[in-house]
Amino acid sequence: MAPRATTTANECHALEMARNLKLPSREEMLRRDPKVYQFWSDNEECLVDAWNEWQQTDDKALALPKLDESILNPKLKQAIEAAWEDPSKEVNVKDLWEEMAPGVYGIQFFDKDKVQVLREWIDVARESGIPTRPPYGIVLNRKGLMIDPRSVGYMAAPDFQTFYQDVLVDRYIRPMGRLLFPEFIQTKDDSESFAFSIQYQAGGDESIRPHSDASTITFNINLDLEQTWTGSSLYFWDNERTTRKTVAWKPGMAMIHLGRTMHAALPIETGTRSNLVIWTFAKNGGRGYGGADPLMLDDGRYPEEYQLSPEQRWSLPTDRSSPDSWDRFAPF
Secondary structure (H helix, E strand, O other): OOOOOOOOHHHOOHHHHHHOOOOOOHHHHHOOOHHHHHHHHHOHHHHHHHHHHHHHHOHHHHOOOOOOHHHEOHHHHHHHHHHHHOHHHOHHHHOOOEEEEOOEEEEEOEOOOOOHHHHHHHHHHHOOOOOOOOOEOOOEOOOOOEOOOOOOOOOOOHHHHHHHHHHHHHHHHHHHHHHHOOOOOOHHHHOEEEEEEEEEEOOOOOOEEEEOOOOOEEEEEEOOOOOOOEEOOEEEEOOOOOOEEEEOOOOOEEEEEEOOOOEEEOOEEEOEEEEEEEEEEOHHHOOOOOOOOOOOOOOOOOOHHHOOOHHHHOOOOOOOOOHHHOOOOOOO
16 A cells, blocks of 8 residues: 655645535536536646545544455455466456356455445545535436546545555456456456446435446445345346346445446335446447457457466556556546
8 A cells, every 4th residue: 555645735725625615516417517527627636635635634534444455355365366476376266256147246355344444435535525526327326426537526535546546456356357258358458447436325316227337347346334225136137138137235245247238226225235336448438349359259259369368367557557648538
């Protein structure tokens, strides 16, 4: 984990300034009013500075637990460490996953006693008073946060960002997606990431209708320590979209699937459910399927001779040497 950033003199009033900003209305955000983007664009530097100041000075932020790999499932953590040291051992990672529905895999992602750590960061950040942009794709999830720096209004707390990118995306999600879906992913297909948190609650944001994602891989992690909800299961269609399979969430569980997999969330009946959703995709929003690559077959798969080797799967994108090399394409 990188050391905490220091707060400069130019940043020392950013937190107060950010807390005094007036957010655009929900209705303006839903209709994509031009002044909404202008709000985030005009205040981008102030908001990033405010998150740095918040992490350094806010009592609740200072009390947050450390974010590192110790909060993850020990068996998964051990297998991941071994695969990075010796990619031939990646089968031990794959064996930990269970196929929950056709092409949908699940795993206990967090240590069962430490699920609340990441959730606590998100909950405390949401109450920080710093304006955040809720996710609005096909719906607006009012209690969610944008996570990735490519998104305006994102949660820019430095320690959280280090854990999100260096641990979750680079060390875990990207290589596991390549491992579980080898016929669909070349290294160019998953170099970028996008993330947001969501919360479903009875009487509020209750569900999401059937959709596919603008991603190569979708990784969906439950952030709840205990199951305090009823309903709110996911369901997935097969490739022909003729049959569907319902999958119930468990605390600290993660699911991974291709972005093109049609899925939906059933209405939550009681309580709340909180998740972190992370996508990988190619530069400028490209997806690792669909026949756009001449090496692909008509069904979007790469023939075996073009699939990645274990060593390639357990590697970092070569075009992500610095944030300046990343694109700023945000799916929503």
